Every structure is written in C-alpha cells, then in structure tokens.
Amino acid sequence: MADELSLESEFDIQTIRQQFPILDRQIGGKPLVYLDSAASSQKSDFVLDAMSNQARTAYSNVHRGLHTLANETTDAFEKARELVRSHLNAKSVDEVIFTKGATEAINLVASGLAETIKAGDEIMVSVMEHHSNIVPWHFLRERFGAVIKWIEVSEDGSLDMESFRTQLSQKTRIVAVTHMSNVLGTVPDVATIIKEAHDAGALVLLDGCQAAVHLEIDVQALDADFYVCSAHKMYGPTGIGALYGKLDILSAMRPYQGGGEMIDTVTRNGVTYNAPPHRFEAGTPAILEAVGFGAAVEWMQKYVTPDARAYKKAVYERLAEGVRGINGLTIHGTAEGKGPVLTFSIEGTHPHDLAQILDRYGVAIRAGNHCAQPLMSHLKVSATARASVGIYNTLEEADMFVQALEKARAMLLA
Ligand SMILES: Cc1ncc(COP(=O)(O)O)c(C=O)c1O
Structure with a gap:
C-alpha cells in the first residue's frame, strides 16, 4: 500500500488523464471508469x-x-x-x-x-x-x-x-x-x-x-x-x-x-x-x-515512461488483489509477467449480467468470448468478464471497480 501511494505521488496520473477528454464523461450520473482498453483504447487530444x-x-x-x-x-x-x-x-x-x-x-x-x-x-x-x-x-x-x-x-x-x-x-x-x-x-x-x-x-x-x-x-x-x-x-x-x-x-x-x-x-x-x-x-x-x-x-x-508502466502494473495488481476476496470468483490467467488484463468468472453469475450492472455504476468492462472460442472451450466456459487497464486508469478506479463488482455479485445472487 505504501509503495502504491508513493508511486501515485511520483507519477502524475492527472497529467495523463487531462489529455483524454472522454474521461470527463458521466455514465448514469457516475464518473466513467473505463476498463475496456484491451477492446479499444481512448484517444488523447494530441491524436x-x-x-x-x-x-x-x-x-x-x-x-x-x-x-x-x-x-x-x-x-x-x-x-x-x-x-x-x-x-x-x-x-x-x-x-x-x-x-x-x-x-x-x-x-x-x-x-x-x-x-x-x-x-x-x-x-x-x-x-x-x-x-x-x-x-x-x-x-x-x-x-x-x-x-x-x-x-x-x-x-x-x-x-x-x-x-x-x-x-x-x-x-x-x-x-x-x-x-x-x-x-x-x-x-x-x-x-x-x-x-x-x-x-x-x-x-x-x-x-x-x-x-x-x-x-x-x-x-x-x-x-x-x-x-x-x-x-x-x-x-x-x-x-x-x-x-x-x-x-x-x-x-x-x-x-x-x-x-x-x-x-x-x-x-x-x-x-x-x-x-x-x-x-x-x-x-x-x-x-x-x-x-x-x-x-x-x-x-x-513521450508519456509511456517506466513510471507510467509501473503505475499501470500497480493498477492491475490493485484490481487483482481487490477481486481475490470475492467469493466464487476465478481469475483466468495468472502467468508470471502477464499484461494488465483481468479476466474472471463469478460462480452463479453470467458475465453479461455483471457487465450490465457494472455499467450502472459507470464501470465499463467487456463480457463475452473475446473472439477466443478455442480458449473459452479450454477454460470450460462460454464467456468471461474482462477488465483491462489503460495508461489513464487510477488506483482509485480499481477500488471503484471492485466495490461495484461486489455489489453486482450480491445483486445477482440475492
Ligand atoms: C490479441 C488480438 N489480436 C487481434 C485482434 C484483432 O484486432 P482488430 O480487430 O483491430 O483487427 C485483437 C482485437 O481485439 C486482439 O486483442
């Protein structure tokens, strides 16, 4: 935790975020938490x-x-x-x-x-x-x-x-x-x-x-x-x-x-x-x-510096750590040195339902087979949920995702 906080102060994530106008969007009155960059990333003013x-x-x-x-x-x-x-x-x-x-x-x-x-x-x-x-x-x-x-x-x-x-x-x-x-x-x-x-x-x-x-x-x-x-x-x-x-x-x-x-x-x-x-x-x-x-x-x-990469990794780790406590959740893919993509299933829930409920909290993730049906067969699932990290995501957003996911799970299993 201490490491992550010092990382946040050394690396000015706001300088990055300010350059992506879409990050100011509200979704259903909630600030957008965009965790779908593996599908398509957002574009800076520069681009x-x-x-x-x-x-x-x-x-x-x-x-x-x-x-x-x-x-x-x-x-x-x-x-x-x-x-x-x-x-x-x-x-x-x-x-x-x-x-x-x-x-x-x-x-x-x-x-x-x-x-x-x-x-x-x-x-x-x-x-x-x-x-x-x-x-x-x-x-x-x-x-x-x-x-x-x-x-x-x-x-x-x-x-x-x-x-x-x-x-x-x-x-x-x-x-x-x-x-x-x-x-x-x-x-x-x-x-x-x-x-x-x-x-x-x-x-x-x-x-x-x-x-x-x-x-x-x-x-x-x-x-x-x-x-x-x-x-x-x-x-x-x-x-x-x-x-x-x-x-x-x-x-x-x-x-x-x-x-x-x-x-x-x-x-x-x-x-x-x-x-x-x-x-x-x-x-x-x-x-x-x-x-x-x-x-x-x-x-x-210019912006993908070693600090920016370290920060992105810390955001991914915060996501992965955060979901570990969620009952019935399986993370698919834990290989050493993996990229910042968190793919998961929660027992008793459908990934599409999870994604739709998360959207109500402003959190954008992807659910489906991710154009990887042979892998889905290997994992013995038809679909999974996926949260993927971009250079603009914050540790706070990782926490917002985890809280929204806990609520979504509770809602679906109530
Ligand atoms: C690993 C991988 N390969 C290929 C593609 C296809 O890319 P595009 O649809 O941009 O051609 C994607 C897009 O999701 C991908 O993630």
Missing part, C-alpha cells in the same frame, strides 16, 4: 487534434499528387509510417505496411503465403489466439489442405512450451502466436519460439495487438518474420493498423489486393507490381487515420 488539423489544413490524396497539399499530406502519411517503424524498431520503413488493423494484416500474410502452402503443411497456432489469428489459417486449411496444430495452454495460462516443441517439425511452415493474450494477459516466450521455429525452417508471425501498447517492441531483436498491431489499441484511431514483415519475405510475396498504388505497370496483357510496402497498399489508404496512428505513437513515446 484527435493531429487528425483534425491534418484534415483542416493539409488534406489531399497521397503519393500521386504534384500540388502542395498532396505533397504535404504524403509527407504526413510517410512520417506516420516512420513513427510506426520506430515503435516496432523495424530496419526500414519499407517493411511497414498500413492495413485496416491486425485482422487485415494477418489475412494479408495468410493470403500472401497461400501459394507456398501444400496439402499436409503444418501451421501452428496457440489455443489462446484471437479469432483473427485463427480463421485466416483455417482458410489455408480449407483451400490448400494445410494442417493446423494447436499449442496447448497450461493451468496458469502460460503457453505450454512442451506442446510447442513436441509438435514443431520439418512440416511446420508457419508459427502464428500472440505476443500478449487479450484474455489471459499471458506473454509467451516468443524469443525462444522464434528461434526454435526458425531452426525448424518455419516462419513466425506475432500478433502484437495487445503487446504493442504494453511492451517495448523490437522486431529486429526478436527476429520476427511478421508482426501485426492495431492503432485503436494503442490510443490511436480505428481503421488503421500495421503489418511488419522482413523485406526479403515481403518482396517475394504476392499482393493481397489489386488496384491503384500497388502496381508498377499495367498493360492490356499484364501487370507488374510495386515494391513493398506499396505493393500491399492497394487503393487510397486511411490517410487521416494513419496520421492519427503516427500521433498516437508519438504520444506514447
């Missing part, structure tokens, strides 16, 4: 203003123009790409492709690698993956006869490395795993997975949707082949995300979609393709959203 200013002062289509506005917009768009590159520590901006989000990024990779897959080739995913890192691989199973191998999850929610090792073989072509589970918060030992997968000749895709906001990412140090993320989980806008891919792999990959910008030449008889990243960005991109993504990364570079 909102960057998008609005771009639209107000220097907006046009990108890349093809010869006039001032087109050039200024292109500069802003490419500056955003450079910011995302620096966030992931990619070697080159050519390795950073703007997509609609992580889902599109994974579909792009699955589609781009499809031709290299033949019947019997194996794709490994873990049981804790989000559907967006499962379904695109099912497409390859359905269309080309790929075999999906499942890496099991251990009792505490960690990735079962034994299960990974016993299934990894010369037949494994792709290993696609999360860098942080959106349900359990687990951070698998991706460095070891990548090394061992590479030794077996497989490519590795990391789903960094949750990790890219909570961890420092270095795709070069990790030696990841692909890394995906979504801006809206990183205090940025929806409709934009990024795919990192090693340049030599991207250069050998077929385009995902055809259209403007992704071509070099088009004739009546054929087409030649542009180099990455443009090869994979057909059509007019989400320009203002890319600018917002860049601004979100810039904002994070």
